[in-house]
Amino acid sequence: MLVTGGAAKFGLKCVSGQYVTVDIDQGTLRGNTNSTVSGTTYYTFLGIPYAKPPLGELRFATCPVASAIYGFRVPSVLVGAKAPQAADSWTSQRDALQFGSNCRQIRGGSEDCLFVNVFTPKLPNEDDNALLPVLFVIHGGAFIGRSGDLTPGHMMDKGLVIVSINYRLNVYGFLSLEGTNAPGNAGLKDQTLALKWVQANIAKFGGDPDNVTIVGESLFHRAISESGSALNPWAYTPGTQDYAIRLGNRLRYHTEGNQGLLYFLRNATVEAIDKAVPIILTHPEKVRYLSNPFVPSLEYPNPDEEPFLPYPPRYMESQGLFNRVPYITGSNSDEGKAFVGSDASMEESTYWETIVNDLERVVPLDLGLTKGSAESVEVANKVKEFYFGDQELSYDTKQHWIDLQTDLLITLGVQTTVRSHSSYSNSTYNYQFIYNGATHGAEYSYVFYAGSMEDGSTDAVKMATLFADMWSDFAKTGDPSLEEETEWLPVSESSFPYLQINTTLTPLYNLENDRMNFWFDIYNNYYNITSQG
Structure with missing residues (x-):
């Protein structure tokens, strides 16, 4: 030895x-x-x-x-x-x-x-x-x-x-x-x-x-978030106790009391639980961006244990209740492609008929609006008008639908987080990855790229080199490295620069500005904080 x-x-x-x-x-x-x-x-x-x-x-x-x-x-x-x-x-x-x-x-x-x-x-x-x-x-x-x-x-x-x-x-x-x-x-x-x-x-x-x-x-001491935020509608629910009760009911538990329910669920088989969980969501919940009922949630008061989430994430971010560390966060240009189904499915007229017949599916659950209410219908109509104008929802306008999913599911949450963090930290960096119509999580494969580096001219190698250099330098110094002629400025309270990442790096400002301002206005005017716990 x-x-x-x-x-x-x-x-x-x-x-x-x-x-x-x-x-x-x-x-x-x-x-x-x-x-x-x-x-x-x-x-x-x-x-x-x-x-x-x-x-x-x-x-x-x-x-x-x-x-x-x-x-x-x-x-x-x-x-x-x-x-x-x-x-x-x-x-x-x-x-x-x-x-x-x-x-x-x-x-x-x-x-x-x-x-x-x-x-x-x-x-x-x-x-x-x-x-x-x-x-x-x-x-x-x-x-x-x-x-x-x-x-x-x-x-x-x-x-x-x-x-x-x-x-x-x-x-x-x-x-x-x-x-x-x-x-x-x-x-x-x-x-x-x-x-x-x-x-x-x-x-x-x-x-x-x-x-x-x-x-x-x-x-x-530093953080990098890729294609996601705690403010995305699929990443938080006010509480999962109701879903736990529904789960117990699906498994034929009807006795009252949380301790009894917990004992029952702890003794249920994983096969029974796994079979029941996907069918406890209602149809409106499924189509309004809550794909999984069991996600991070507000915790019930417990005198013996500090909660991980004592307040809704949106409130915590607005109040600066987070670690104020150097931070990189961003999203990809076509995140929504991962969530809209296959191209073949979108060619079917029934795909679009289902959406048109239930237009309120575009109203995020985290707005806290009751489906069928005047406010919910009003938001749905505003969304349709903004993204589609006088065009019909169809295969020919699928990119507008992809843009809508991109914004609702990822980009809006990320951009809200960017603004919250930049209000409390002068080291918040924002990016958008656009290479090859980047969909959800596409950058991850380049951050941990394991292919050959022999042909340094290939686009894949360029992407891998860019991410490896930027992410590793940020980990070492808190400042992402760039080509000498490119400057990646941190976001501030009054200025919103971001780095567009492709085979070349392009510093720009105000990512998807019109689309983000539309949603900021929606949340300012319609957000019901009392529904969030």
């Missing part, structure tokens, strides 16, 4: 030229050696548990925000076997060579899924023991799908440690019941616990716990 002096200091050791081991608080991990296509060597540690499996009585329970293992206090309400504790230690060496199970979702997965993955490009040594900036990646998927499984690609050439995680999704991560130890937002609290794990352990992998940048959609 070869052990370098500096590696021992950081708990990292080379084994047989292929495996590396790291000693963390929980025990010894064995990871693998890999390399990028450019030849950079890096080390992977996969499937590391950061909390006890939330099984049985721990289903739906809030992870404690701390544990004695990490040197933090466990709230008294969580003492005992009522919530997942930080993961147990192990005595023998633990293999960290494969990703852990995905969290339960539409296409399978497991409830035993709270794992973290670490990718580090170097073993610290006495000659170079500087800690590296950390990218903490929170996967997307609208709180119902995907996982932390990723290939870091060329980002490993940039001198960063990358961490990805799984967190509970759908009903398992976001069911809430008043007066129980399932107050909601367990999936978000999983993310917080994973961040605390990073704070306690990442130095052992050569990462700097004082320089953590979140990438995704607290304990970090």
